[in-house]
Amino acid sequence: MKAETHFAFFDEGSKKEIRRAIMKAVAIPGYQVPFASREMPIARGWGTGGLQITLSIIGKSDVLKVIDQGADESVNAVSIKKLVHETTGVELTDRTEDADIIQSRHRIPEIALTKEQIIVLQVPTPEPLRGVEAREYITKRMHSEYDYSGAWLILFEQIMKYGKTATAADHPVYVNHRYVMAPSPIPRFDNPKIHQSDALILLGAGREKKIYAVPPYTNVESLAFDDYPFTVESFEGMHCHLCSGADVFLDELIDHTTGETIYQCNDTSYCMERMNENVNEKEKAEVEGSYA
């Protein structure tokens, strides 16, 4: 670490401003708090909002995990880890349970998070009403008046067109029965994890200059109609071809040799852990078997 660089990249003034915005976000769950987003040495749209939160809260004893679409080793996750590590010296991990702070793009890990953890989600489009109204001052007014007819209209139009709500990701949620919030482009599969979470959830949008939050033990409901209830992606009857995991979010792949469709855990560190456990159990069984 060079002597002239700040701990965690930012000067203390920048951190304080972001820290105050996070406090307001926690006090008003689901409400988008404006903040003075900074220029970051990574490309915009690559998680600058999440990164600014992480840099403002992280301390030298924290252990950090960064994932991009479930993967710890993607280019984006690696460049974020590199920047945070170079400016703080914090320990990095792939193991979800070892992390104090988890910065993520598009996923919430499969392993349940704990009271001691904070998950920071990267947000490209924080405004759930942007699809019906382009003007910020109007969407702000809609939130203030609890006018969510636009959010319902988007879902209704999807049902008319596709016979179901077609949101692949970023399905809007009601937070604490008050604000409609974009949960970031996580699959619907992850929406239930935000409800009554043990961990604090912070969301950051760099380009749109917004920070918002879901405190632990907060009610979060996915928007749905009575006759078209909210459903998550179904992986019934499928399992991971590597770790045989089921009841997790699976990616669909084509087996190049057989041409068959196979499935694989999207959360790579979860999959690795399970494979290691499977190996250990197999070894244990073999050892036990040899003594029988």
Added chain:
Amino acid sequence: MAIDQVHDLQQVYRKILHSMSRPGTISSIQKNVESVDYNLPCYDATLLSAMTLLDAEVTFHILSDNQHDLIEKISDYTLARFAPIDKADFVIVLREDTEATIQQALEQCKDGNLIDPQQSSTWIIESSLLSNNGELTLTGPGVQHTAQLHTSFSTALWQARNERTKEYPIGIDLIFADEASQIVCVPRTTSVKLMGVN
């Protein structure tokens, strides 16, 4: 040993954030208080909380009329400016402040508006020893079932606070600090019920 503006304040911030996310959860900043070498007429935890949250971008108010020296010191250390109660981003309540003064300030302070509910005041309040053995029952976001809390705020002051938070998302957020360097938070979302009071 002096306060480390980077690491001490980061650690205090995380404690405040933890407690703000989990109303009623008491956090200790004792370890960081040991670095405080100022001798001011306020708790070390009050000073550290102010130093963590205040800077030149925000304003603060101190209720007491005879704390010019403390106002000057806090301005010097944080670069935050003093402002009248109805304009202040942060309101600092000292142990010496009377119930009547605090009550009046609760009625006059900034509580945001429906368009910008974040333009509200955050309070740093000195309390007698905080504990989870108390007359208050907290529920709401951040509280899994219920939490019990004791602060030095009287029934009348809690009623005044409840009055200022009933038009959610408009409201105020409170940070209590005590002499033992404990902090606890009660954001606007928390429902505070007093034992024996409806």
